Amino acid sequence: xxxxxxxxxxxxxxxxxxxxxxxxxxxxxxxxxxxxxxxxxxxxxxxxxxxxxxxxxxxxxxxxxxxxxxxxxxxxxxxxxxxxxxxxxxxxxxxxxxxxxxxxxxxxxxxxxxxxxxxxxxxxxxxxxxxxxxxxxxxxxxxxxxxxxxxxxxxxxxxxxxxxxxxxxxxxxxxxxxxxxxxxxxxxxxxxxxxxxxxxxxxxxxxxxxxxxxxxxxxxxxxxxxxxxxxxxxxxxxxxxxxxxxxxxxxxxxxxxxxxxxxxxxxxxxxxxxxxxxxxxxxxxxxxxxxxxxxxxxxxxxxxxxxxxxxxxxxxxxxxxxxxxxxxxxxxxxxxxxxxxxxxxxx
Numbered sequence: 419x420x421x422x423x424x425x426x427x428x429x430x431x432x433x434x435x436x437x438x439x440x441x442x443x444x445x446x447x448x449x450x451x452x453x454x455x456x457x458x459x460x461x462x463x464x465x466x467x468x469x470x471x472x473x474x475x476x477x478x479x480x481x482x483x484x485x486x487x488x489x490x491x492x493x494x495x496x497x498x499x500x501x502x503x504x505x506x507x508x509x510x511x512x513x514x515x516x517x518x519x520x521x522x523x524x525x526x527x528x529x530x531x532x533x534x535x536x537x538x539x540x541x542x543x544x545x546x547x548x549x550x551x552x553x554x555x556x557x558x559x560x561x562x563x564x565x566x567x568x569x570x571x572x573x574x575x576x577x578x579x580x581x582x583x584x585x586x587x588x589x590x591x592x593x594x595x596x597x598x599x600x601x602x603x604x605x606x607x608x609x610x611x612x613x614x615x616x617x618x619x620x621x622x623x624x625x626x627x628x629x630x631x632x633x634x635x636x637x638x639x640x641x642x643x644x645x646x647x648x649x650x651x652x653x654x655x656x657x658x659x660x661x662x663x664x665x666x667x668x669x670x671x672x673x674x675x676x677x678x679x680x681x682x683x684x685x686x687x688x689x690x691x692x693x694x695x696x697x698x699x700x701x702x703x704x705x706x707x708x709x710x711x712x713x714x715x716x717x718x719x720x721x722x723x724x725x726x727x728x729x730x731x732x733x734x735x736x737x738x739x740x741x742x743x744x745x746x747x748x749x750x751x752x753x754x755x756x757x758x759x760x761x762x763x764x765x
Contacts (some may be wrong), residue, residue, distance in 0.1 A: 447490040447563065450483040452675040453736055454604045462606065462616040465713040472602040472713075473692060474615060481596060481604045482664035483680055483730035485543035485685065486555070487753045488514075488521030488535045493531040494555055495522070497565050502532050505569070506580050508554060509533065510724060513546030519661055519726050520546055521731040530565070536628040538635040542662040543683045543729040549697045549721030550580050552595050552686050552730040559732075581722040583589060584697055587688070596733035598698050598716070603701070605672050605679035606713045618712050620679035620701070621645045621670045626708045627680060629653075638667035647681035647711055648704045660704050676731075680711040683729030689718055696720065703727035 454475070461474040495509055502524065512519035521539030525532055554569040563565035570576045573591035574584075587594045596604070605620035618624045623645045629652035631639040636655045640646035646669030651660025659678060666677040679685075681702050689698040696718040702710035703728055710713060 425580075435592055446491045449490070449732075451480040451734065452483045452604075454479055454481055454600070454607075456607070456612055456676045456761055459586075459607060459612045459614070462602070462713065465616055465618055466608070472716075473599055475597075475599050475603050478736045479600060480734045480736055481600065481674075481676055482733075483671075483676055484495055485683060485729050485731050486547075486552075487540065487665060488542055488544045489540035491544040491547070491555070492522050492533045492535050492540075494558060494563075496530055497563065497567070498558060499553075500530040500532060500565065502654070503530045506550070506554065506576075506578055508569070510546040512542070513724065513726065517546070517726060517753065518656060518658055521662075541664045542636060543665055543678070544730050545662060545683055545726050546724045546725040547686075547705055547728060547730060548580075548743065549595065550688050551574065551724070552732070553584070553712055555730075556591070556593040556595065556732060558608070560591060560625050581720075583695055584721040587653070592642060593732050593734050595697075595730065596687050598687045601679075601685065601698075601711065602735055603686040604674055604676050607673060609616040609673040616713060617673070619645070619647070620648060620672045620676075620711070627669060627711065629708075630663065632661070632663050635661050636661060638663040639670070640667070640669045643670050644665050647702075648678070649702050649706050649711055651705055653704055662704055672720065673761055681706075682728050684717075686721075686728070686730045699728065 420764050455478045457478050458476055459474055459623050462472050499505060514522040515524055519543050520538050523534055525534050525535055553574040557569050557572035557574060558567045560572040570578060573587055573594045606616040608614040619627055621627050625645060627645045627647040629650040630648050632653035632655045632720055634655055638648055648663045648668040653663045655661055668678055668682060671677045672679050679701055682704055684699040684703050685701045687698040687700055697719045
């Protein structure tokens with residue numbers, strides 16, 4: 419039986435504190451997380467057809483509340499590529515730059531603000547990103563999210579690769595592309611126990627979501643509630659029939675509070691039972707049919723592929739308490755133990 423496992427490392431108290439700070443504070447972009455609890459949950463045995471091996475995860479973890487946006491990716495680009503050399507093709511001029519559904523432009527400046535979001539595109543999910551791009555964002559975040567932070571080591575050992583076999587996540591990664599089981603659980607699991615069951619769609623529903631429309635600036639018509647999703651080219655704005663829409667405005671969240679896990683863009687994951695030459699995609703996109711949003715539908719593709727339909731969100735271990743919290747907790751325990759000893763001695 420296949421079970422997704424988060425990397426385990428044996429930590430000293432000081433190292434655990436450091437990882438906790440990294441998971442919470444070490445980022446030049448703002449990331450909202452939701453915690454996916456109920457560790458040790460059962461696999462989905464209903465919605466996965468003849469291969470019911472998805473959704474079981476042994477540990478709690480965090481996943482991004484929203485898809486990684488153009489603004490967040492622009493911050494990444496300006497940090498790692500202030501002079502426009504485009505290391506390892508982290509920017510797609512033909513896609514993100516030239517395509518009207520892409521959201522980032524190359525301004526030509528060299529002062530650390532070379533890249534800028536296009537009008538009304540900052541809060542839309544970044545697209546035209548491949549698996550290697552998402553892995554480099556993971557490395558950058560794990561290494562402190564500064565202009566000198568490595569994109570090549572950390573969560574993944576990439577060695578400047580932009581194609582070929584994708585490496586496995588390294589032990590101790592604090593930011594990483596979610597496994598397929600993690601992604602599946604965050605999207606479809608009902609939560610509340612280790613045997614709660616699964617929804618068919620990531621809007622906490624077994625009924626096909628209604629396709630959203632969009633306003634003139636690309637805000638989804640349903641807001642953040644209801645059984646809706648951005649698919650089937652229903653969001654018409656910016657002169658395009660079908661387009662990405664503002665994250666979190668396309669219907670209700672999953673049971674754990676993650677938005678747009680049905681529709682908007684397909685999201686990269688690390689496949690269950692597969693590795694090397696392929697990586698996974700789930701969720702369906704603004705263009706796809708309703709069936710692609712459902713839990714049984716999965717796809718795999720070369721990790722160097724990047725299209726208008728492809729985006730990502732990252733996962734992270736649940737952060738450990740900060741040192742001040744530990745000190746207060748230990749002090750409380752010590753104080754409680756002292757008071758209990760005094761009472762017992764007096765008795």
